[in-house]
Structures are given as structure tokens and as C-alpha cells.
Amino acid sequence: MLVVGKIERNIEDKKLKIGKYVFSSRLFVGTGKYPSMDVMVKALEASGTDVVTVAVRRVKINETTSLLDYIDTKKYKILPNTAGCYSADEAIRTAHLARETGISDMIKLEVLGNETTLLPDPIDTVKATQILVKEGFTVLVYTSDDPIIAKKLEDAGAASVMPAGAPIGSGQGILNKNNIRIILESAKVPIIVDAGVGTASDVTVAMELGCDGVLLNTGVALAKDPVRMAKAMKLACEAGRLAFLSGRIPKRLYAKASSPEKDF
Template sequence: MMNVTVNGESREVPDGCSLEDLLRTLDLPRDQVAVERNLEIVPKQHYQACRLETGDQLEIVTLVGGGSVDSPEAPSDSDLDEPLRLGDHVFHSRLFVGTGKYATFAQMKTCLEASQTECVTVAVRRVNLRDRGSESLLDYIDRDRCLILPNTAGCYSAEDAVRYARLSREVLGTNLVKLEVLADERTLLPDPLATLRAAELLVEEGFTVLCYTSDDPVMARRLEGAGVASVMPAGSPIGSGQGVLNPNNIRIILEEAKVPVICDAGVGTASDVAIAMELGCAGVLLNTGIAHAQDPIRMAHAMRHACEAGRLAYLAGRIPKKLYATASSPTEGHISGIKPQ
């Protein structure tokens, strides 16, 4: 027997044990995990040939939550708008929904269906080795309808974010990633320098990067210059429910950006989504606004309609704001004697 470390825990395995043998012993489905051995990702096709050695440090990760009620088809007004394109991916729904914070996986699934989202975000975390009977997030996502967007949530350095992105690519076989590099636990604001560095590294490795950032137009410009597929300015701090606090900065970002701008974080209710979309954002990403609503399923419906309404209002073009009234009824043809006092 020999000792290896799996997800921070010492474990005895037989001499000559392969990585495939270990996964089988742990009852872990190979298609739902990624494995890092001594800081190097092991491709799935090498699991059987990879022989473990004494002292090996293994990290085994899977995806966790950060699931159209009426129809699985595109929104009924899709003919009024062109689809959103991000890299090689095309979306008819412009609402992106996170998978964390729901009371149950079943509730999450129902909310995702109600929102009619076509893209859900997931986080990368260690596999639970102690409770192999626990449910898997992936069992509750309709992968024929929803694209899974892995994110680097919880990373506080460029190196960790890149490491998580590589692991997520190994699990899902996708180069699409939502990049988050946070500055601190209290504000969850992005670290601009580390975010830019991670974006550069991931773009260089062929990732399609959707990048969480502040509402700083200069930072958005730098990230676009680094090659990200979308800049994702925060409307307000993550989970705060404050909505879009600085619409003027969002407007400047929208004026300058050549890539889609997706409002990310801080959404509290449907009107926040509508405001972001009416500003001209290409989409909105949210999680807590649905998951922690008093009635998450109703809120998921509301967010969907707000996203569609805000987008159509932006395309239609609002009337100018004026100081004084302008009558909507004809001013000619009044009956005799009708005149202003």
C-alpha cells in the first residue's frame, strides 16, 4: 500500500493503483470530474495509464451551483431581435442565470426553466468524498437546452483563476469561461490588475473569456484590448440587490465597447434587469435576485419578462425626456368654448 493525498486528505491505495482505479473506488463518474495531479491536469484519456505514486497530491473537482415552463423554444418575440453571439455560441435568451443559493436542486431546476435561460453559470469545487450519495448539480440541468458556463468564483489571484479555468475545461470540454478574480471577501469587488493578467493568460490559451469587472470604462477598455469576448461590469456588489448604481459609467462602457456588454451582479428585482437592458446591455447575469426572492419561481418568470421587455424597449427607442408636457390628444377640433384657463 502507499499513501496519496486526495482533496487534502491522506488516503491509502494499493501499489500500482491507476487514477482510473481510484475514481472507481471512490465511485466518481469520470465524465463529471477533472483531476489535477501534482498541479498538472490529467487528461481523461490518460486516467487508466496514470499510475499513482507515494506522495502524489490529487485534486478531484466537479461543478457546483454558484436548473421553459411554457416552451423550450426561443422567446416569442425573437423575430424582433437578432441572437446574442459570444465566441462560437449563439443565444436567443439574453438572461444568464447562476445555479447557487437555491433551497434545493429541484427548486433550481424549476427556476431555470421558468427563466428560459439558455446559459447557466457553475462553480468548480472539490468532489465530496465523504458523501457519495449526495445529488449532483449536473443531474438537474437540461444540457440539451442550457449551455453550462463555468466560472472562477472564489478566486483571489490570477494564478488560481487560470487553474480553475483549466479544470473546468477538463470537466466540460469547453473553452468558454466566466472570469472572476476578487480583491477581498467583504466587498467581492474585482481585483483589476489580477483580472487583466488572468484574462491575458486565458485568451492566450484559447479560452473564450467573459470577464467580470467593475463599472470603470478604462478597465473595460483594457480587458477588451486583452481579447475578452465580453466585458461584464457589475451593476452593484455581488448579491447586494442594489441594482444598477452607476448607469452613466455603464453608458460610457457601452459607447466604447466593440464586444457585448453584460451587466453582472447586484440585481435585486425585475426592474433592475429592465434598466440594464434599456441602457443597451447585451444581457444580464444574475443569481441571488431569483434564488433568494420570497417566491423564486415567480421571480424567475419576472426576470425573463423584464429582460425581454428591456431589450425591446432599447431597440424601439424611448421618447426624449422633456421639462414640460406635450399633449398626446389632438389640439385641433375642440368643441366650442374649450380653451385653457
């Protein structure tokens, strides 16, 4: 019984804390590309997420309904992004507009390098992080899996550093586990894998490595059954987190029998 008690204590987890915000779920889910608003709402529900990302775009004339009419802002924390920005100035401008809506001082900072790769521009990303942090934003910053840049973003005051597992929307999973591990080794802020997740096992891999969370969108939104995939991602996130906290066995080259040696 003592042993069981000890194990149970060990698997108790702290909640995810980003800046001044605390979240129960470690899965962040995007709101783009769903076949319908109804499917999106059901998928968000099935994912168990606390945080949903949104983009900032021009209001159309005669457009009186908003995405936020479909999202319960009491239930979900809204995380606006600066997707589509290709310079620090553009991203800062978008962040200012996002904050002015009064929905959040959190910003998912993306400063992209080019349209083909959607990889971040590391120099402008660091610059924009420094400025937005000074202006009081809670900055969650999208970056590549480069450990040096990740550290510089943390030093710049990012509340969370979010390395891409693979290119945005590519569904390739965690391409460089070694880099993610190196980032995690020295990180003092939550590390959230952002982008590249294709299916549930990708989320589990990230969480088993010790990441603090995963942010995804396309992997759920464009699945044939987004609601079911959202549930799969939720379970995968929880499974990966539990496995990480449990402490996996070391990998061995040779076999080691599970049963005692035969003695009769």
C-alpha cells in the same frame, strides 16, 4: 400597413453571440443558493435562459451525485466561474480544471479583490484575461463598472465584458447608469451586466440602456418564490430589450400634451 411593416422590421433582433456561441435568451442565470434542486430546475426553466453558471469546488468523499445530474446539459450551456479566486494564478488554475471536465471552453472569469466587497481586482483580472484568451478560452469577464478597465479587458481579448451593476448579491440594481452607458458607447463585444440585480426592473434598466444581456443569481434564488421571480426576470429582460430597440422618447423638463389643442 407600410408603417406597421417598418416597425416590425425595426424590432427584429439579432441573437446574442459570444465568441463562437449563439444564444436566444439574453438572461444568464446562476445555480447557487436555491432552497432545493427542484426549485432551481423549475426556476431555470421559467427564466427561459440558455446559459447557467456553476462554480468549481472540491468533490466530497462518498459524493456520487453532482449538480450536473440536475441540469440538462443539452438544453443549457454551462458557464463555469472562478468565484472565490483572489489572484490571476488561482483563477487560471480553476479555469484549467473547469475545462478539463470537458463541459465547456467558456469561463466566467472572476478575480476578486477582497471578501467584504467582492469587487474585482482589476490588475489581476486583466492579466488573467490575457493568459486565458491566449490559451483558447472563451472568456466572459466580471469587472467593475469602470469604463477604462472594461476597454482594457476587451483589448485583452475577452469575448464578453460583464460589469457589475452593484456588488455581488447586494440586490441594489444598476448603481451607475452613466458608467454602463459609457462602456456601451465604445464596446465591440457584448456587454452583460453581472451582479447586483435585485428585482425585475433592475434587469429592464440594464437592457433599456442597451446592454446585451444580464447575468443574475441571488435575485432569483433567494426570492420568496424563486420560480415566479425567474419568470419576472425573463419578461423584464425581454421588455427592456424591446424598449431599447424601439428607441425611447427624449426626456423633457416640461409637459407636452398628447391630445390636440381644443378647437371648439
